[in-house]
Amino acid sequence: MNPFSVLRACARHVLRGNRAYWAWIGFLLALIVWGGAAYVEQLRHGLIVTGMRDQVSWAFYIGNFTFLVGVAAAAVVLVIPAYVYGWKPIKELTILGEILAISALVMSLLFVVADMGRPDRWWHLMPPIGRMNFPSAMLAWDVLALNLYLVLNVVIVAHLLYRGVQSRPPSRFALPLIIVSIPAAVAIHTVTAFIYAGLASRPYWNAAILAPRFLCSAFCSGPAILLILFQILQRTSDIKIKNEAIWKIAELMAYAMFLNLFLLGAEIFKEFYSGTEHLVHFTYLFSGIHGHHALVPFAWGFVICGVTAFLLFLFPATRRNPVTLNIGCLLIYASVYIEKGMGTIMPAFTPDTLGEIYEYAPTLHELRVGAAIFSVGFLIFTVLCKVAVPILSGQFDPRRHASAAESAPTASAA
Amino acid sequence: MNSDRSRRDFLVGATAAAAGMLAACSPAARERFFRRHFQELTPSEIDARMRRLKEDYDRQLGRPTTVSARAALPNTVYGYALDLSRCIGCRTCVYACVKENNQSRDPQIHWIRVLEMKKEKGIDFEGANPYYDPATVPDPDHFYLPVACQQCRNPPCVSVCPVGATWQEPDGIVAIDYDWCIGCRCCMAACPYGARHFNWGEPSLPAKEANTNMHVLGNRPRPRGVVEKCTFCVQRVREGRYPACVEACPVGARKFGNLLDRESEISKILREKRVFVLKAELKTEPKFYYFYSL
Amino acid sequence: MEPGDRSEEPAVSLSQSKALVPLLLLFGLGVLGILATLLDGHSFVPPEGAAANRAYGPADFPEVFDKDDALTGLEEARAAGLAIPVPGPPLTEGLYPCSACHADMPTNPVRRVVDAHGDIVLHHDEENRWCLDCHDAKNRDRLRLASGALIEFTESYKLCGQCHGTQYRDWKSGIHGKRTGYWNGAKRYLLCVHCHSPHSPAFKAMKPLPPPLRPQYLADQGGSHEQ
Numbered sequence: 024m025n026p027f028s029v030l031r032a033c034a035r036h037v038l039r040g041n042r043a044y045w046a047w048i049g050f051l052l053a054l055i056v057w058g059g060a061a062y063v064e065q066l067r068h069g070l071i072v073t074g075m076r077d078q079v080s081w082a083f084y085i086g087n088f089t090f091l092v093g094v095a096a097a098a099v100v101l102v103i104p105a106y107v108y109g110w111k112p113i114k115e116l117t118i119l120g121e122i123l124a125i126s127a128l129v130m131s132l133l134f135v136v137a138d139m140g141r142p143d144r145w146w147h148l149m150p151p152i153g154r155m156n157f158p159s160a161m162l163a164w165d166v167l168a169l170n171l172y173l174v175l176n177v178v179i180v181a182h183l184l185y186r187g188v189q190s191r192p193p194s195r196f197a198l199p200l201i202i203v204s205i206p207a208a209v210a211i212h213t214v215t216a217f218i219y220a221g222l223a224s225r226p227y228w229n230a231a232i233l234a235p236r237f238l239c240s241a242f243c244s245g246p247a248i249l250l251i252l253f254q255i256l257q258r259t260s261d262i263k264i265k266n267e268a269i270w271k272i273a274e275l276m277a278y279a280m281f282l283n284l285f286l287l288g289a290e291i292f293k294e295f296y297s298g299t300e301h302l303v304h305f306t307y308l309f310s311g312i313h314g315h316h317a318l319v320p321f322a323w324g325f326v327i328c329g330v331t332a333f334l335l336f337l338f339p340a341t342r343r344n345p346v347t348l349n350i351g352c353l354l355i356y357a358s359v360y361i362e363k364g365m366g367t368i369m370p371a372f373t374p375d376t377l378g379e380i381y382e383y384a385p386t387l388h389e390l391r392v393g394a395a396i397f398s399v400g401f402l403i404f405t406v407l408c409k410v411a412v413p414i415l416s417g418q419f420d421p422r423r424h425a426s427a428a429e430s431a432p433t434a435s436a437a
Numbered sequence: 438m439n440s441d442r443s444r445r446d447f448l449v450g451a452t453a454a455a456a457g458m459l460a461a462c463s464p465a466a467r468e469r470f471f472r473r474h475f476q477e478l479t480p481s482e483i484d485a486r487m488r489r490l491k492e493d494y495d496r497q498l499g500r501p502t503t504v505s506a507r508a509a510l511p512n513t514v515y516g517y518a519l520d521l522s523r524c525i526g527c528r529t530c531v532y533a534c535v536k537e538n539n540q541s542r543d544p545q546i547h548w549i550r551v552l553e554m555k556k557e558k559g560i561d562f563e564g565a566n567p568y569y570d571p572a573t574v575p576d577p578d579h580f581y582l583p584v585a586c587q588q589c590r591n592p593p594c595v596s597v598c599p600v601g602a603t604w605q606e607p608d609g610i611v612a613i614d615y616d617w618c619i620g621c622r623c624c625m626a627a628c629p630y631g632a633r634h635f636n637w638g639e640p641s642l643p644a645k646e647a648n649t650n651m652h653v654l655g656n657r658p659r660p661r662g663v664v665e666k667c668t669f670c671v672q673r674v675r676e677g678r679y680p681a682c683v684e685a686c687p688v689g690a691r692k693f694g695n696l697l698d699r700e701s702e703i704s705k706i707l708r709e710k711r712v713f714v715l716k717a718e719l720k721t722e723p724k725f726y727y728f729y730s731l
Numbered sequence: 732m733e734p735g736d737r738s739e740e741p742a743v744s745l746s747q748s749k750a751l752v753p754l755l756l757l758f759g760l761g762v763l764g765i766l767a768t769l770l771d772g773h774s775f776v777p778p779e780g781a782a783a784n785r786a787y788g789p790a791d792f793p794e795v796f797d798k799d800d801a802l803t804g805l806e807e808a809r810a811a812g813l814a815i816p817v818p819g820p821p822l823t824e825g826l827y828p829c830s831a832c833h834a835d836m837p838t839n840p841v842r843r844v845v846d847a848h849g850d851i852v853l854h855h856d857e858e859n860r861w862c863l864d865c866h867d868a869k870n871r872d873r874l875r876l877a878s879g880a881l882i883e884f885t886e887s888y889k890l891c892g893q894c895h896g897t898q899y900r901d902w903k904s905g906i907h908g909k910r911t912g913y914w915n916g917a918k919r920y921l922l923c924v925h926c927h928s929p930h931s932p933a934f935k936a937m938k939p940l941p942p943p944l945r946p947q948y949l950a951d952q953g954g955s956h957e958q
Contacts, residue, residue, distance in 0.1 A: 069661045070620075071544060071638035076946035080625040080635060140620015140635065140662030147474075147600040147619050154474050154601050154617075162599035162623050223719045224593060224629035254751055303563055346750040353758045376631040377552060377584060378562035381946045384769050510915075520906075528940035529795060536789040536796055545786035545944045567943060568783040573936035637949065646790050677913040684801045688926070688934070689909035701914070702905035710906070730901060 029188050033410045036419065040409070047405065051398040058395020061388045062137065070140055072388040078381035079372040083389045084138035086364030087396070088131045090244075092215045093237060093363065095127035095172070097245020099208040100275055106201055112268035115415055117201070118183050120249060121176045122407040124208070127245070128173040130400035137392050161218040168214045172207045175200060180407065187414035212237050219371070227304040227371040236286045242279035243332075244359035246272050247352040252408075254345070261416040270343055273351075277336040280355060284333055287326075307380070308370040315373075317382045321365045328358035475614040475653070476604065487653060494649075494657065502649040504657060507675045509608035515669050516609075516696035516703040516724045517680075518712060519583060522731035523690035526551055526574040526581030533685030534585075537670060538656040539648055541640030548634065548667040549585045549682060556580055560715075585682075586611065586632040586667035587715065587723030594624035594633060603664075609696075609724055610669050612654040618663040625664060629716050630723075633666045669693075696724065782941040784948050792940060801911035805919040813885060815903070817920045820884045827884075829871035838868050854931040865890055865929070891923045898923075 040048075065072050075082045098120035105114040136142050147153040148166055155163045179200050186193050216234035223229050250269055257264045294305045306312055308322045335341045335351035342348060374380045385393075413419035478486065487504045494502040531549045540546040552565035556578055565582070575581065592611050595603055602618040605611050625633045639661045651657040652672035659665050670680035674693075678684075683691040694701030703726075706712065712726035778784060789796040804818025842861050844853075853861065867873045873881035874890050882889050892899030901907035905918065908926065912918040927934070 069636070069638040071950045073637075076637065076949055077625065077631070077634050078946050080622045135621075138621070140622070140664075141618065141660075144600075144617070144619045147602075147617060154477075156596075156598055156601040159596040160599045160601075160623070161597065162621065166599065218623070219626075222593065222597070222627050224627055251751065251755070300563065346754075349751050349754045353754060357758070357761075371626075374563060376562070376629050377550060377567070378565040379567060379631075387770055390766060390770070525934070525937070526939055527937055528942075531943075532787075532789040532792065532796065532940055542788040542790075543786055544949045545788075547943045550943065568945065570782045570939065570942050572938065574939040575936065643790070646788070674914065677915045679801075679911060679914050684909075684911040686909060689907065692906060692910075694914050698915075702910075705904045706906055709904075730907065 026185070029185055032188060032419075033184070036413060037406050037409045044409075048402070051402045051405070054394045054398040055402070056395075058391040058393070058398065061391035062395065065137075065388060065392065066142075070138075072386060074383050074386045074389065076381060076383075078375040078379055079369065079383040081138070081368055081372070082383050083364065083385040083393060084134045086368040087393055088134040088138070089215060089237075089367060090360055090363035091127045091131035091134065091400075092169070092212055093241030093359070094245040094248065095124045095131065096208040096212040096238070096241040097249070098124040098176070099205050100242050100246045100272060100279075101249070102201060102205055102208075104271060104275070106198070107205070110271070112265045113271065115262075116249075116253065116264065116268060118180060118411055118415070119252065119408065120246075121180050121204070122404060122411060123245065123249060123252075124176045124204075125173065125180060125407065126400040126404040128169060128176070129403055130396050132169060132173070133396045133399060134393075137396065161214065161221055165211075165214045165218055168207075168211045172204070172211050175204055175207055179204065180411075184407075184410055184414060187411075188419055209238065212241050219367075224376055225371045226301040228367075230290065232286055232290055236283065236290070239279050239283040239286060240359045240362060243276045243283055244356050246276050247356045250352050251349065254349070256412060260412050261418065262412060263416075266343070269348075270339075273336055273342050273348060276355070277333065277342070280329065280333040280336060283359075284329060287329075303374060304370045307373050308366065312374075313380065315380050315382050317384070318365055318369060318373075321361050325358045325361040325366055328354040329362070332358060472616050474601065474617045476601075490653065490657065494651065497658070498644045498647045498649065500644070500647075500649055502651060505652045505672060505675075506654075507652065509606050509610075510675060512695075512697055514609040514696045514724070515588065515674060516694060516707070516726065517588070517669065518692040518703055518706045518710075518726045518728055520690040520692070520730045521580060521582065521727050522729045523688045524551075524575075524581045524583060524686075525688055526553060526569065526576075526579075527687065529685045529687055530583060530682035530691065533681045534667070536646065537648055537673075537681035538668075539642055539651070539658050540665075541636065541638075541642060541659075542646075543641045544636075544638045546634050546636070546640070546665070548632075548665075549583050550631065551581055551583045553579045553581055582727070584630055584632065584715070585725070586669075587630050587721065587725040588667075588669060590722035590724060591720060593627040593629070593719075593721060597623045597627045599623060606654075608675075610654075610671055610674075611666075612668065612671070613664060613666065614654070615657070615659050615663045615665070620662040620664070622664065629719050629721060633664050635664050636661050783943065783945050785941070786944045787941040795940075802919060805912055805917055808919070809917065811885075815888070815920055816917075817885065817888075817922050818925070820887060820922055820924055822884065827872070833871040840868055851930045854933070855929065885922070887929070888923050891927075891929075 061072075073083070098117070101113055101117045101120035104110040105117045136145065139145070148155055148163070155166070157163045157167075179197060182197055183193055213234045216237040219225070219228040220230065220233040250272060253264050253269050256262050291305065294302050303312060307315065308318050310316070311319050332351045332355035335347050335354070341351070369383060373382070410419075472486075473482075475483075483506050487506050490504045491502055494504060528551055531547050531551060534540070534548050535542075535546075538548065540548065550567050552562070552567055553569040553576070554561060554565050558564055560582065569576070569579075588609055588611050590605075590609070592603075592605060595605055595611060599621060600617060600619055603611060603613045603624055620635070622635055625635060636659055640659055642658050647658070648656060650672055652668075652675070655668045655671035670678075670682075673680055679693055680691075683693045692702045692706055694703035696703055696707075698704060706728060707726065710728040710730060712728040714723045714726055805816065808816030808818055840863060842863075845862055865874055867875040867881055870881060873883065874887055875881055876890060877893055888899060888902065892902075898907050902920075902923070905920075908923075909921055910918050923929075
């Protein structure tokens with residue numbers, strides 16, 4: 024089968040689905056259009072339609088970018104037990120982790136583009152026609168690392184799906200590529216952390232602990248989405264997903280959650296105990312200063328959600344109970360999302376370098392663009408899963424229409 | 438076979454469409470899109486670009502303009518000193534800078550920010566207030582600290598720019614190529630002095646208020662979506678004049694000169710007065726000094 | 732069962748629980764609720780009055796910025812061959828030469844509060860000084876140094892420098908006082924009296940120019956959204 028007919032077969036699978044599937048796709052497309060219109064307005068008027076100003080020059084878009092790079096790195100939580108430890112129950116499922124990585128990377132790159140003041144000058148980043156300030160600019164390293172990791176995952180996923188469609192095993196080059204994705208995943212989030220940690224002007228970020236914190240929060244939040252996806256797939260498809268696989272991932276997440284909380288605690292101790300000028304950012308975050316306390320409920324929210332999720336995942340009884348497992352997943356996802364957006368980006372700029380406090384709040388434009396970008400990511404994820412799931416369950420038929428036994432992931436409970 | 442031919446047709450069609458689109462653009466639009474970085478231009482290319490910029494600004498401002506690309510003077514490194522005993526916080530420098538450097542009036546951009554601080558706390562940014570508006574200045578319990586680009590010897594903004602749109606000129610001025618900046622604002626996050634400002638919206642400059650004596654790296658009107666900052670009035674200092682803020686200050690608190698000249702005011706200040714810099718622990722090594730003459 | 736043994740049979744199996752969908756819906760609603768609270772009217776009209784809520788520009792202050800006198804008097808001063816080239820002193824219109832009136836007037840050297848030149852209020856160490864400590868009694872067109880030497884009004888800095896030596900020294904090297912012109916060429920010095928009235932030298936407090944616009948009002952000045 025040549026690649027063109029494989030693509031046609033995949034397209035056939037993607038374009039066939041039940042009402043729920045098309046309702047979901049329609050919802051995503053509507054959000055993309057709604058948010059796309061907001062982005063067009065941003066292109067017309069400039070970034071002034073956002074809530075960002077000189078005092079808080081990075082906010083919603085960059086917060087989402089940071090969070091999503093973490094989600095992309097989370098594929099490693101599947102790859103390590105599956106390929107380094109050869110644990111069978113997860114092995115087949117790693118491709119879903121890589122599909123998540125692709126979606127998350129595309130989303131994070133789109134957030135960076137949305138944040139640029141001159142997206143028409145994107146080519147300035149590409150040597151030889153552009154000029155990249157390598158090696159001193161961390162953002163240049165990040166562009167390289169993210170795009171390399173994206174290409175790596177696209178190659179792996181495309182190859183695995185291609186061979187899967189043809190019912191052939193993957194080539195022997197797939198394994199080294201998958202192993203390489205482990206340090207690559209660690210690298211992307213480390214480089215992202217270094218963008219912030221290297222700035223001496225922002226004492227809230229200028230700490231060695233930032234990169235380890237980023238990695239720990241990535242490894243506990245990204246897999247949460249996968250756990251929810253696996254439960255959906257258990258119910259709606261014929262893929263054999265053992266409960267064991269889900270519990271093992273949850274167990275690994277529990278370790279990551281502990282480290283995440285521990286590193287947060289270490290930072291808080293250092294700042295509050297030595298009590299220097301730099302404490303002001305933490306004080307703003309957790310108790311507000313001079314009457315400004317917009318972030319306080321979110322700060323305590325993410326701490327409480329994170330601790331609760333950790334406790335739920337710590338004890339096997341709650342880890343295995345589906346209700347508490349899912350509550351834990353949603354809590355940790357929310358906790359890390361708030362921590363990355365409001366807890367990492369905004370306090371670094373509040374107060375700013377000259378001591379001014381500008382309380383940023385996102386505008387509707389920013390939220391619409393954010394919704395559109397998230398919808399693009401979910402769309403990519405849905406489409407790729409729509410191809411991958413039948414392959415994994417052995418029901419992908421390249422020659423005829425999709426079989427009746429295959430049904431799209433539905434949201435209705437079994 | 439069919440799929441191979443259809444693939445070939447598609448590729449040929451796509452290439453033809455792209456080539457057609459490029460050809461359909463005017464040469465000016467093509468030149469504008471593919472402009473190279475300022476530092477990579479040959480002298481004749483620089484001349485050509487200055488001519489094109491002059492035509493653009495003549496048209497935009499409705500009056501004759503000059504756009505200079507004058508290079509750094511030899512054996513010159515600029516230094517600046519501000520006398521904190523004298524500054525009364527009148528903000529004349531702020532608005533003189535706006536006038537001289539063609540800053541956007543709406544959205545408002547100020548390159549100089551004057552901070553009012555309590556005398557009993559000394560230099561404490563957390564208690565600083567840039568929005569003071571008393572009936573008269575100076576207020577007896579406060580002193581005033583104007584802050585703009587410190588033209589650091591070790592500028593963090595230059596290291597973090599991903600496309601190299603900002604760099605340090607041989608005379609010490611940290612310059613920005615406004616046509617190369619992609620607006621990522623990494624430099625703004627890196628600057629410890631809040632000296633860099635972003636064109637969040639379309640900058641507006643009433644034509645009759647514009648200063649037509651411009652430098653390509655300095656005070657020419659900036660486009661939307663790029664970063665700008667104090668350039669020590671590069672259009673003036675490379676012609677030997679003082680920056681606008683130095684001349685505007687009614688109390689003579691601002692001093693400027695060539696650090697390499699032992700007899701300049703700035704060198705004398707460094708020798709005879711005790712100067713300090715802001716946030717010295719960050720080792721940015723600014724060339725903007727503060728001192729107390731009283 | 733030994734302690735630590737883990738059974739593979741959970742109480743409720745994952746694939747049969749009905750919890751996931753309601754939880755996801757609840758989560759989605761929660762997210763929307765939080766987003767709604769964030770959008771608390773970010774762009775709002777600045778309140779009346781406070782200067783930091785309106786974008787001023789130099790065009791609002793023509794009395795300050797319309798003149799460009801940075802080089803005024805520089806060429807004349809250099810042409811006049813003065814030791815330190817300064818523009819002419821800011822004498823009141825029509826009063827110089829003082830000898831026009833004082834040549835014929837008798838001199839009263841008794842220290843007192845003078846009622847002529849009524850617009851001048853002496854507020855410059857008036858406990859210990861009076862007019863004739865600086866103005867020469869016999870020749871009112873000159874100022875008198877402590878040594879008895881007479882100097883022109885264009886050299887009044889020498890007189891000020893007798894008591895204010897450190898400022899005088901700093902002024903001569905350009906550290907004190909406003910200086911305009913060329914950093915690598917001709918500089919325009921100003922006389923002390925151009926900024927400090929000799930009879931009442933303290934700087935009067937002045938109204939500052941307006942503060943910068945607060946960032947939350949940047950978009951609402953009426954220009955940027957209407958493009």
